[in-house]
Amino acid sequence: MTAVRRPLPVLLAWAVVAALALSAWGPRDRxxxxxxxxxxxxxxxxxVLTWRRFPLTDLLCVLLAxxxxxxxxxxxxxxxxxxxxxxVRDTFGLDRNPYDRFGHLMQGFVPxxxxxxLLSRTSPLRxxxxxxxxxxxxxxxxSAVFEMLEWAAAVIGGQAADAFLATQGDxxxxxxxxxxxxxxxxxxxxxxxxxxxxxxxxxxxSCSGAGSTTAGRTSTAGTSPRPR
Numbered sequence: 629m630t631a632v633r634r635p636l637p638v639l640l641a642w643a644v645v646a647a648l649a650l651s652a653w654g655p656r657d658r659x660x661x662x663x664x665x666x667x668x669x670x671x672x673x674x675x676v677l678t679w680r681r682f683p684l685t686d687l688l689c690v691l692l693a694x695x696x697x698x699x700x701x702x703x704x705x706x707x708x709x710x711x712x713x714x715x716v717r718d719t720f721g722l723d724r725n726p727y728d729r730f731g732h733l734m735q736g737f738v739p740x741x742x743x744x745x746l747l748s749r750t751s752p753l754r755x756x757x758x759x760x761x762x763x764x765x766x767x768x769x770x771s772a773v774f775e776m777l778e779w780a781a782a783v784i785g786g787q788a789a790d791a792f793l794a795t796q797g798d799x800x801x802x803x804x805x806x807x808x809x810x811x812x813x814x815x816x817x818x819x820x821x822x823x824x825x826x827x828x829x830x831x832x833x834s835c836s837g838a839g840s841t842t843a844g845r846t847s848t849a850g851t852s853p854r855p856r
Contacts, residue, residue: 636686637679640693644672651700656709663781664703668696682749685827687820688741695738702731732805735774736767736812741824743767744817748828760821764813771809775802 648668655661662669671692675684684692701710713727743766748754753762 634683634686637684637689640689641672641676644668644693644696647697647700651704655704656706660706661703664699664707668699672696683831685745685824685831687824687827688745691738691741695734698731698734702727707731728801729804729808732771732808733812735771735805736764736809736814737816738812739767739770740764740813740816741820744821744824745828748825754828760817763817764810767813768806768810771806775805778802 648665651665652661675692701712705711707713707728708725710725710727713725713730716722716727717725740763744759744763747759747763753759
């Protein structure tokens, strides 16, 4: 996998920019749009700025683009009023728009690959049995932090933050959100780990990160002859 110039990440980046512009056109609530898409507004420039030094795998790029689309749709309509969610609710006789639940599943599913990639490339955890549980724990911790941010928004904004919270009258919404993130992260680790490892192996040595450098040093040290 070439280090810097790969067509897929470039196409995905432009697609995300185009979708972001569309989502910003006439959202139902401008504040909610900003709060939901701030991760894209910050994350995309950060990835671009660090790409030459730390390019991501194609798998992670695709997942991040999909997640960005989920966030932008939720920001444009507000999670409780996404038309696709309304259709699912009416079709299956649900008591609420389920798009928020889907969003929190993605909040675990996609960050799991991001965390796994960062840990695999910048720590000695590559190939360790601790990589999977620590990845899931990190995603659950992020979900808990996000719920605290929603709590802060509710305290500061009062009823104005209702569209951002998207609780839809469910008193257990916070617990459900974290549980969905936990399920998403667990499924992601179970289903995508092998494919992810293959793409990590395909990264050039110069772009494989500190974890590979450490591994290389360990391997060299292990094969060097003992002094006599």
